Amino acid sequence: MKHSLSKAKAFSSRLAISGLALLVLAGTTYAGSTLTLAENKVAGVKIVVSAGSCKPVLFAAHELRTFLQQATGAEFTITEQAPASEAAIVLGDCSESRAAGIEVARLKRDGFQILRKGNRIFIAGRDDPDYDLEAFVEMEKVPPINGQGWFNSVIKPEYATLFGVYDFLERVAGIRWYFPGKMGTYVPKSPVLTVDEMDWTENPVMMFRNSAGFGDRSHGKYKTWRMPDYPEIGVTRVDSNLWALRCRQSTAYLPENHAIGMLHYYHRYYQDEKNRKEEYFAMRPDGTRYAESQHKCSLCYSNPDVAKQIIADAKLFFSSGKAADMENAPWNAKWELNRAQGDYFSLLPNDQYGAGCHCQRCLALVKKETVETMDPNLPGEYVISTGKYSRIMWDYFRTVAEGTLAEFPNKYFTILAYSMYREIPDNITKLPANLMVGVTAIPNGNSSDGPAMKRIIDDIRQWGKYTDNGLWLWLYFINRPQYDGIPLPRLWAAGRFYNELKNLNVNGIYMECLVTHGYTAHLDIYLNHRLMWNPSLDANQIISEYAKHLYGAADGEVVALLQLFEEKYLKGIVKNVPGRYSGAAYRDIIDWPEGRWPQDGIEGLRKEIYTDEILAQILQLARQAQSKVTSGTIEADRLQLFLSRFAIPVLQKFNAMPQEGI
Numbered sequence: 001m002k003h004s005l006s007k008a009k010a011f012s013s014r015l016a017i018s019g020l021a022l023l024v025l026a027g028t029t030y031a032g033s034t035l036t037l038a039e040n041k042v043a044g045v046k047i048v049v050s051a052g053s054c055k056p057v058l059f060a061a062h063e064l065r066t067f068l069q070q071a072t073g074a075e076f077t078i079t080e081q082a083p084a085s086e087a088a089i090v091l092g093d094c095s096e097s098r099a100a101g102i103e104v105a106r107l108k109r110d111g112f113q114i115l116r117k118g119n120r121i122f123i124a125g126r127d128d129p130d131y132d133l134e135a136f137v138e139m140e141k142v143p144p145i146n147g148q149g150w151f152n153s154v155i156k157p158e159y160a161t162l163f164g165v166y167d168f169l170e171r172v173a174g175i176r177w178y179f180p181g182k183m184g185t186y187v188p189k190s191p192v193l194t195v196d197e198m199d200w201t202e203n204p205v206m207m208f209r210n211s212a213g214f215g216d217r218s219h220g221k222y223k224t225w226r227m228p229d230y231p232e233i234g235v236t237r238v239d240s241n242l243w244a245l246r247c248r249q250s251t252a253y254l255p256e257n258h259a260i261g262m263l264h265y266y267h268r269y270y271q272d273e274k275n276r277k278e279e280y281f282a283m284r285p286d287g288t289r290y291a292e293s294q295h296k297c298s299l300c301y302s303n304p305d306v307a308k309q310i311i312a313d314a315k316l317f318f319s320s321g322k323a324a325d326m327e328n329a330p331w332n333a334k335w336e337l338n339r340a341q342g343d344y345f346s347l348l349p350n351d352q353y354g355a356g357c358h359c360q361r362c363l364a365l366v367k368k369e370t371v372e373t374m375d376p377n378l379p380g381e382y383v384i385s386t387g388k389y390s391r392i393m394w395d396y397f398r399t400v401a402e403g404t405l406a407e408f409p410n411k412y413f414t415i416l417a418y419s420m421y422r423e424i425p426d427n428i429t430k431l432p433a434n435l436m437v438g439v440t441a442i443p444n445g446n447s448s449d450g451p452a453m454k455r456i457i458d459d460i461r462q463w464g465k466y467t468d469n470g471l472w473l474w475l476y477f478i479n480r481p482q483y484d485g486i487p488l489p490r491l492w493a494a495g496r497f498y499n500e501l502k503n504l505n506v507n508g509i510y511m512e513c514l515v516t517h518g519y520t521a522h523l524d525i526y527l528n529h530r531l532m533w534n535p536s537l538d539a540n541q542i543i544s545e546y547a548k549h550l551y552g553a554a555d556g557e558v559v560a561l562l563q564l565f566e567e568k569y570l571k572g573i574v575k576n577v578p579g580r581y582s583g584a585a586y587r588d589i590i591d592w593p594e595g596r597w598p599q600d601g602i603e604g605l606r607k608e609i610y611t612d613e614i615l616a617q618i619l620q621l622a623r624q625a626q627s628k629v630t631s632g633t634i635e636a637d638r639l640q641l642f643l644s645r646f647a648i649p650v651l652q653k654f655n656a657m658p659q660e661g662i
């Protein structure tokens with residue numbers, strides 16, 4: 001689907017048709033408090049984008065026209081002005097919207113206002129005049145950010161009027177975008193579409209709302225983010241990019257990734273003997289340094305000279321210098337978008353902390369009561385305190401942040417409470433104002449869902465006390481490839497998770513979606529993005545609505561199947577015990593088969609969770625669902641797609657698929 005935007009030329013041709021339509025409707029479009037948007041396939045309003053409106057507003061106008069047309073069957077005109085006597089939807093910040101009282105400067109980033117005054121509906125938020133959304137969707141290489149479609153690690157200019165248009169279409173016309181492409185789009189037919197009075201101001205609760213769940217990542221080196229089934233079901237990259245917009249992924253983005261590789265410490269201070277500063281690197285127990293390559297190295301973070309050098313590197317970035325101008329930097333050094341971008345600079349060390357630093361200064365700061373053993377249930381996994389290096393690392397993060405604060409008060413460092421520095425150190429006090437703290441978490445429920453979730457939520461609550469910036473979360477939505485074929489939804493669990501977050505001052509989420517196959521995670525991604533915008537929403541209501549909209553009379557069975565899969569995941573696959581493991585966020589609750597069933601591996605899942613009885617239940621629900629839809633309808637097609645991804649693979653995996661198929 002080419003998302004065509006040919007500006008004024010394209011819409012002038014429709015003026016004549018619509019002019020006639022408005023004559024017919026004159027006098028009936030604006031009766032009392034009800035305004036008729038369309039009736040009998042005739043539009044009752046024009047879409048107004050005032051002369052000189054910026055590209056995002058034009059894009060929003062085309063989206064509005066496309067979907068109003070689909071909903072009502074009427075042709076809508078986009079025009080630069082409409083006389084005061086004519087009903088209109090006026091888009092963007094313009095003199096008319098300002099006269100109506102809309103002040104976009106008062107809105108938060110991505111926020112918007114929808115206001116009706118008489119026969120005028122205004123939809124406006126802040127928009128950046130230079131941003132070409134069509135180029136983003138088509139991934140064309142044009143300024144200011146070169147398209148960058150599926151690669152979403154970019155701080156984008158603002159286009160909040162578009163978000164207002166989507167909200168308007170959802171509320172007024174009941175439209176939903178559940179997954180990319182036509183099959184996932186729900187547009188109820190509205191032969192008569194009217195609106196009453198309205199004055200809605202919407203600001204997102206979370207400023208950063210990003211996930212790796214958008215776009216086509218099934219190609220090339222990104223095989224771990226496998227979404228092979230999107231191309232299979234006819235979803236294009238353009239569809240995926242449009243879906244990211246319609247799910248209101250934030251225009252803001254927080255760079256938050258391992259930074260030592262980008263900063264080339266191995267090259268700058270180890271590889272070349274004449275520049276070598278051995279004392280910058282972590283000391284192994286035998287006295288040698290852990291410096292094997294750019295990514296297999298760790299620094300001695302208690303060394304004040306390391307902090308000084310990182311401060312110098314960050315100052316260079318904050319003052320718009322080139323990465324290649326860092327001391328000893330290779331000619332090709334560059335700032336990477338997901339590590340240093342805009343006003344943000346990530347301090348995250350490499351995951352390979354090696355054996356930690358064994359210099360006297362570091363050893364004195366290592367948490368003493370650390371238990372360091374092997375867990376018999378997790379062969380090969382060390383059980384390491386999440387607070388082992390907290391003192392060393394948080395002293396260092398604080399020192400670096402304080403080192404630039406006076407000179408760059410509006411430039412921020414991002415850092416995660418993560419790995420062996422997840423725990424709050426004993427000497428903690430309020431953190432510097434330019435440090436943005438993140439916590440790794442898993443959306444597996446709220447603090448009543450077992451000890452692991454209780455601990456995660458408690459970590460978020462505790463960390464929040466030491467910063468006034470709010471916390472952002474790195475959310476793991478990770479499926480082990482060993483579970484291929486097993487649906488692993490976390491839907492109602494996400495609802496419980498976000499509902500508890502709503503009072504914890506969380507300002508953003510990055511959802512890392514690994515091994516999702518695209519379609520199997522669509523509802524998780526849709527739901528998470530709704531909840532990022534407003535964590536108070538009722539997930540159950542959203543899921544029920546989804547099932548009704550997409551699968552019609554088979555909605556009950558679809559919900560029952562999703563519930564079954566979620567329960568088998570949370571109560572079967574997940575052990576849900578308090579974690580004391582290094583790594584992401586309490587490793588044990590994103591368990592893999594060899595850890596969960598050391599004797600049987602994936603066969604344990606068959607014996608314990610997906611028993612004959614459960615597989616028979618899945619088959620029965622699938623058949624019952626099929627009996628409720630009429631073949632040849634879009635509901636039947638969607639149901640078959642749902643069953644082919646959610647029910648059939650699990651039946652096949654465990655040889656429970658009947659010969660006649662389903």
Ligand SMILES: [Zn+2]
Nearest residue numbers: 300357359362
């Ligand atoms: Zn050290």
